[in-house]
Amino acid sequence: MHHFLQTKPEMLSKLFLSFSTLALVIYSYSTVANASEGNTRIGSWCSNTTGFQPQSSYKKDLRTLLNSLASKANESSNGGYYALNTTTVIGASRASESETIYGAFLCWADTCNACVSAAIRDLPPTDCLTDKTALIWYQKCMVLYSNVSFLGEVDKTAFVYSKDSVRASSLTMDVQGYFGTVADNLNELATELSSANNRGGWGAAKYFGTKNVTVSSYIKLYTMAQCMPDLAPSDCGICLTVVISQLPHYCQGSEGCWVLNPSCYARYQNYPFDYITPPSLLSPPLLPTGNRTRSKAHIVNIALGMLVLFFMLLLAILLYLQCIRKNKDPGSIVDIHQRPSYPSIFQAARADFMSIESLEYDLATLQNATDNFSAYNKLGEGGFGSVYKGVLPNGLEIAVKRLSKDSNQGADQLKNEVVFIARLQHRNLVQLLG
Structure with a gap:
């Protein structure tokens, strides 16, 4: 059996593929974990009516309000719902010109912090970056802000939807x-x-x-x-x-x-x-949702770190064993690009056929090995005749094809088959003995 030593570019390519696969597994796990926390976005809505300047105090106070909502979502006592408002100055010179920003979130208590934080990161939605009213829904939470009070009011105009792709x-x-x-x-x-x-x-x-x-x-x-x-x-x-x-x-x-x-x-x-x-x-x-989320994230990070360390250690061990094998048995290691080149089975048919004549066995040896071609030892029948099972005097089991004079196959076909079998080099295939 030959051991093949891969060239360095091929080995590096496989190492890169292994780490790429590992990175994909880590990313997929993170995505699944994120979805399990209810952080699947459903959609967003904004009024597209009144806007604010990107550098205005409204934007600054809006960010303060959203940060306050995120902080409240981190408290286990929020009950899955919280609303607040803040006053912002809208006049550059007259402090009397002001308006109120209202904000609220609705969430599932088990994932409140993670979901609300994800929603606030996406606010305002990209299609209404300067809008004074915006709504975003996730699978397990909703965050809303507006310069118009919505508390206790029924909204009949703003809708977000998500539907299955399969129609009834x-x-x-x-x-x-x-x-x-x-x-x-x-x-x-x-x-x-x-x-x-x-x-x-x-x-x-x-x-x-x-x-x-x-x-x-x-x-x-x-x-x-x-x-x-x-x-x-x-x-x-x-x-x-x-x-x-x-x-x-x-x-x-x-x-x-x-x-x-x-x-x-x-x-x-x-x-x-x-x-x-x-x-x-x-x-x-x-348990407090914030601590629970951080604890879960901490556990995931530790697990992924240990997984990466395990793969690196495994690769180091494999490389070390490869080096030892190379040093101990240099004669048995052949470069994959320097395998022995065997002649094609279709080259020099006459020379090939003559080269195997030295492998001939006499008829008496074959008759003795197959019990005189006994029907009990018959394995099957091919195009040139029947095939028999036999045992040589040295105990080697063989298969013997006995040519039939009634065969329709010609000499060229026989020669090609013999040459083909003689040239086959595989441990799971029969070897031509004669």
Whole structure:
């Protein structure tokens, strides 16, 4: 068996490929971890009406407000919702000219800090960099700011949506019945959430609810709805009614869809949500979300660092063993570009055939090895005749092809086959002995 020593460029190429693969795995893991934290962006909206100058005090105070929201999202006691406002001076010479900037976030308590921080990094959206009103929705949070008070108000104009790529088809379901069930379930949720007794804490599902029903023997429908906690019960019902009425326009027959506005949202799909209800503030509190996020990130960083170190150590060991092998057995190591060059099987047919005549065995030896070509030792039959199993006096097992006078194959075909077998060089193939 020959050992082949790779040239340095090839080895470096494989090392580069290994590290590239490792980097891709690390990136993929980070992406999945990010999505599991609810940091999947759904969309953004801005009024595109009034703007501010890039160097104005409004921009500076807006950044201060957003930083305050991010800081509050890091507190475990925020209840998944927080609103505040700040006053900014809009006149360069008269301090009396001022306006208020309002801001709020809505989030899932288990990922509040990570999600709100990601949303604030994306604010303002690129399509409204100087707009005074903007909204951004992620899978598990929403951040909103405006120069007009929105607290306790139902917004009926701003909508963000996300829909599945698969449209409901009559080939797989009763489409009319499916969307009829969607409307019924979401309307029931709107009625429930608008009831006065639904004003408990976040953990008591304040303005939040889910439903799931069986549509057919193989389809189950899952629905979800939520309102901003600053709304009155009746306004929550009004907001959800408005959003539900927009489903046909934005969802366009998709099997799953999500329509959101600054005051509420409604969602449906035919597979389970990856989360069901928000963490309860009435039960023992979770670990602080900020510490939890940092702790999780710290653990991930340590794990990835150890993984990289492991691969580097493994590569070093392999290179070391390769060097030892080269020093101990230099004669058995052949450069991959300096393999023995075997003559082509199609070169010099006569010379090739003559070179193997010295390998001939006498008939008596072959008869003795195959028990006189016994039918019991017959392995099969080819174009030139039958093939028999035999054992030479030295114990070597052989296969013997006995040429048939009735064969339609010519001498040239026989010579080519013999030359071909003689030139084959592979450990898993038979060797021509004679």
